[in-house]
Amino acid sequence: MADFQNKVALITGAAHGQGRAVALALAGEGASIVAFDLAKPMPYPGYALGSESELDSLKREVEALGSHCLTAQGDVRRDGDIVRAVDAAVARFGRIDILFNNAGICAYGLAHELPEEEWDAMIDINLKGAWLVARRVIPVMIRQKSGVIINNSSIAGLRGMNRLSHYAASKWGLVGLTKSWAIELAPHNIRVNSIHPTGVNTPMNDGLAELEGTTTQEIAERSAGNLLPVPWVEPEDVSAMVLYLASDKARYVTGSQFVLDAGLLTR
């Protein structure tokens, strides 16, 4: 335990789902957590996003694990919100060792029917948001001469998906960012990788099921065929991968795509 003692992790989309699981796993290993989340409803994608009360309860759970937690309500599309969170993190903890670029939305829509606003929201949150956050964190990591960035893409960042072209475009975009940042930042001892989960059992899939008038299991199975006999993986499976990538055990791993797909992309 305590592999991450004296480390500081900034996690976007931390209020619930995968971000929360990663925050708790890192806190359990001694890391201080900066939990960034919109923490309020948005009309699009139309399902429940994280809330202020979830951010508050995350802080309490992190503290119960003996770690520190700074919460920051903000939008990954707003530079002012990001600067405030990064400045507060550096003022409180002096450094940022790990950035988990995880905030994201998902929604269905055929390309020829998508309103432009939906395309823009998808790309602005999932792709541009990751860059906006990294842009403010990277200088802190360069000063430290160390850091790890993990971008949460998806299997949709490695294949096409029906009625999800805007989502897939944002997730393929994260691969481009990952590989390019790995090149730019290697001289500063900063590693950058992306992860690519299949369906994960989080509020996102519950929300999509509600909007589509179906079950969460059907939403997960739509992505057509995990090889292993599970409809989805759990947020804790994601945190196990993130903790490996964030740790010194992965000290020479950078610019890579880590697939967590229960075998889906095999065929």
Ligand SMILES: NC(=O)c1ccc[n+]([C@@H]2O[C@H](COP(=O)([O-])OP(=O)(O)OC[C@H]3O[C@@H](n4cnc5c(N)ncnc54)[C@H](O)[C@@H]3O)[C@@H](O)[C@H]2O)c1
């Ligand atoms: N759930 C899946 O099946 C799945 C599979 C592969 C990849 N992903 C990706 O994993 C990431 C996390 O997904 P999840 O399943 O935990 O989803 P989720 O909807 O359960 O949680 C996402 C969190 O991000 C926050 N968020 C959304 N927009 C934001 C914004 N503009 N600014 C700040 N925070 C914002 C939400 O409030 C929420 O707390 C997303 O990028 C998603 O695309 C999800």
